Amino acid sequence: MPIIHSAYKAPYFLFSEHLETIIPALFRKNxxxxxxRERIDTPDxxxxDLDWSFKGSxxxxxxxxGLEGNSKTQYILGMVFLLNSLGYDTLSWNYRGCSGEINKLHRFYHSGETGDLDFVIEHATRKKNYSKVVLIGFSIGGNITLKYLGEQGTNINPKVICSVNFSVPCHLASGAKKLAGWGxxxxMKRFLNSLEKKVTEKSKIMPEVISAKGFDKIRNFLEFDEMYTAPIHGFKNAFEYWEECSSLYYLKDIRIPTLLVNACNDPFLTPQCFPIKEAEENPQLFLEMPEQGGHVGFIEKKISGIYWSEKRAVEFISDYL
Known part of the structure; x- marks a missing residue:
C-alpha cells in the first residue's frame, strides 16, 4: 500500500521531539x-486485570x-474518552504486573508477548457477542499488536476487522541501542526505575526464583533483558529476544487493514522502525510518517483535550465499521 501523506504539525510551543514526548506524559489532563475492572485467570x-468502559455498542x-504503562496512562485515557463519546465499548487491558498489583508468577510481560493479547481477545468475544473488534496499540503495545496480527495472518479471529498503532519500535534491537545513548x-532512567520497583517487589515475594541483586548496575535494556527478560521468558539472550519479538518481521503477513503511525522525529525510533518496503508490498499495511509527533505525543492545539492521534484513529477505523 502506498505510504500515506500526513498533514500533522505540532503546535508552535512544542519545538523539539523531547517536548512533544514529555509534555503530554506529564501534564495532560483527561x-x-x-x-x-475484571480480573481473569490465565491458563498458567x-x-x-481488564478495565472495561461499556457504552452498549x-x-x-x-x-x-506501552512499556510500564497501564490503563490509566494519559494516551489510553484520551483515546478511551473519544471512543466512548462516539458510543464504542472499550477494553483497556493491563499487562502482567502493570495494574497496580504484582502478578503471581516470576515472569513479566515483554515486547513480544502475544499470547496474553490473544487470550484477552478470546475472553472479550466470549463475554459479549460483539460483531466487530478493533485493536489499538501504543509503543510496545503496538509492537505486540502488529506481531500478533502477523502471527495470526489469515487465521485471525474474524471479528477483528482492523488495527491502529502509534509510535511503534518495530525493530527492538536498534531501538534498545538508541535508548542506551546519552540523549x-x-x-531510560525512568523505565529502569519503574522496572526496578517491580523486580524488588517480586524478589521479596519469591526470592527463590528472582533477585534484585545487581539491579543498581543496570544502565540499559541490553543489561536488563540479559539479566531478566531473556532467561525468564525462555530466550537464549537479549539478541534472540529482540529478533524473535520485533514486529518488523511479521508485517508481511498481516491480513486486515492496519495503520502504523510513526513520527519521523520520534526519539525512541530508528530508521528500521519505518517499514516503507513492507508497507509498499502489503496492501493491508498503511504507513503514515508525520514529520513531528514525538513518541506517543501528537498534540494538536493544546495540552489537554482531544489529540490528533485520537482523531486519526477514529478516522481510520470508521472506514471499516
Whole structure:
C-alpha cells in the first residue's frame, strides 16, 4: 500500500521531539473514565486485570499500552474518552504486573508477548457477542499488536476487522541501542526505575526464583533483558529476544487493514522502525510518517483535550465499521 501523506504539525510551543514526548506524559489532563475492572485467570495460573468502559455498542475496541504503562496512562485515557463519546465499548487491558498489583508468577510481560493479547481477545468475544473488534496499540503495545496480527495472518479471529498503532519500535534491537545513548538518559532512567520497583517487589515475594541483586548496575535494556527478560521468558539472550519479538518481521503477513503511525522525529525510533518496503508490498499495511509527533505525543492545539492521534484513529477505523 502506498505510504500515506500526513498533514500533522505540532503546535508552535512544542519545538523539539523531547517536548512533544514529555509534555503530554506529564501534564495532560483527561476527563475521568469510569472503568469496570475484571480480573481473569490465565491458563498458567496467573491473572490479568481488564478495565472495561461499556457504552452498549456491538463494537469493542481493545487498547494495548506501552512499556510500564497501564490503563490509566494519559494516551489510553484520551483515546478511551473519544471512543466512548462516539458510543464504542472499550477494553483497556493491563499487562502482567502493570495494574497496580504484582502478578503471581516470576515472569513479566515483554515486547513480544502475544499470547496474553490473544487470550484477552478470546475472553472479550466470549463475554459479549460483539460483531466487530478493533485493536489499538501504543509503543510496545503496538509492537505486540502488529506481531500478533502477523502471527495470526489469515487465521485471525474474524471479528477483528482492523488495527491502529502509534509510535511503534518495530525493530527492538536498534531501538534498545538508541535508548542506551546519552540523549535518551532521562527516558531510560525512568523505565529502569519503574522496572526496578517491580523486580524488588517480586524478589521479596519469591526470592527463590528472582533477585534484585545487581539491579543498581543496570544502565540499559541490553543489561536488563540479559539479566531478566531473556532467561525468564525462555530466550537464549537479549539478541534472540529482540529478533524473535520485533514486529518488523511479521508485517508481511498481516491480513486486515492496519495503520502504523510513526513520527519521523520520534526519539525512541530508528530508521528500521519505518517499514516503507513492507508497507509498499502489503496492501493491508498503511504507513503514515508525520514529520513531528514525538513518541506517543501528537498534540494538536493544546495540552489537554482531544489529540490528533485520537482523531486519526477514529478516522481510520470508521472506514471499516
Amino acid at each position: 476527563e475521568p473514565i469510569k472503568y469496570q 495460573q496467573d491473572f490479568l 456491538d463494537t469493542l475496541i481493545i487498547l494495548s499500552h 535518551s538518559y532521562v527516558y
